[in-house]
Amino acid sequence: MDNDKAVELRDIKVFPMDAEDLDAIMEIERVSFPNPWSRELFIRELSNAVSYQFIDKALVDGRETLVGYAILWIVADEGHILNIAIEPTLRRRGLARKFLDFILVFMEEKGVREVRLEVRRSNVGAIKLYESYGFIEEYVRKKYYGDEDAILMVLDLTKEGSLIRY
Ligand SMILES: CC(C)(COP(=O)(O)OP(=O)(O)OC[C@H]1O[C@@H](n2cnc3c(N)ncnc32)[C@H](O)[C@@H]1OP(=O)(O)O)[C@@H](O)C(=O)NCCC(=O)NCCS
Structure with missing residues (x-):
């Protein structure tokens, strides 16, 4: 995909992730994170009972294209977003927002x-x-990524209006 080209982006839809999506996912993963997940890690998630995996597809220049993905865990009443990424040339078009809304x-x-x-x-x-x-920031995990701290963030979904952005 060409970053300079005006990309037609339509019909954004969320689907469950499938092993067949992993080639496209790995291409995005490798350029999105300093310590990308391995393919094996994604495959393990596909059969993890607490894990939910989604992809985001959109019509890009008329072709249905995988434009993002996310891995979530739900354990009892706690959710965790473990991974989320959007195809680099399609960022800042509101795709992550639409995905997070979902x-x-x-x-x-x-x-x-x-x-x-x-x-x-x-x-x-x-x-x-x-x-x-x-x-909001809950606490900091020092050197969580080896070279860098992680900010642990938390969202209270029970708060009135928590599903409305502000
Ligand atoms: C973070 C990421 C998922 C955002 O995806 P995106 O589709 O570009 O995000 P959106 O277009 O929906 O952005 C929504 C808002 O988030 C904020 N935002 C997103 N990316 C931003 C950036 N690079 N700089 C500043 N603000 C940013 C802005 O407020 C933006 O609204 P605006 O464009 O109207 O200013 C994407 O940059 C990505 O895949 N990054 C690499 C992987 C990653 O870091 N994942 C998160 C791990 S915790």
Whole structure:
């Protein structure tokens, strides 16, 4: 995909992740994180009882394309977003927002009361995105990523209006 080209982006839909999606996912994963997940890690998630895996597809220049993915865990009433990424050339078009809208409603419908995630301290874009949903910093895990601290963020889904961005 060409970043300079005006990309037609339509019909964004969420689907369950399938092993067949992993080639496209790994391409995004490798360029999205300093310590990308291995293919094996994704495969393990596909058969993990507490894990839910989703992909985001959209019509890009007329072709249905995998544009993002997310891995969530739900344990009792606690949700965890373990991984979320959007295809690099399609960022800042609101795709992560649409995906998070879906994820948070999905979690709420599953009875989740609190959602947690870890984010690199330097990942200001992601932190800004999460804060816009009302996620707040809970604590810092020092050198969680080896070279960098993780900010553990939490969202109280039981709070009135928690599914409305502000
Ligand atoms: C973080 C990520 C998922 C955001 O995806 P996206 O589709 O570009 O996000 P959106 O377009 O929905 O952005 C929504 C809002 O989040 C904030 N935001 C997102 N990326 C940002 C950035 N790079 N810098 C500043 N703010 C950013 C903005 O407030 C943005 O709204 P705006 O564009 O109207 O200003 C994407 O950058 C990504 O895949 N990054 C690599 C993987 C990653 O870091 N995942 C998160 C791990 S915790």
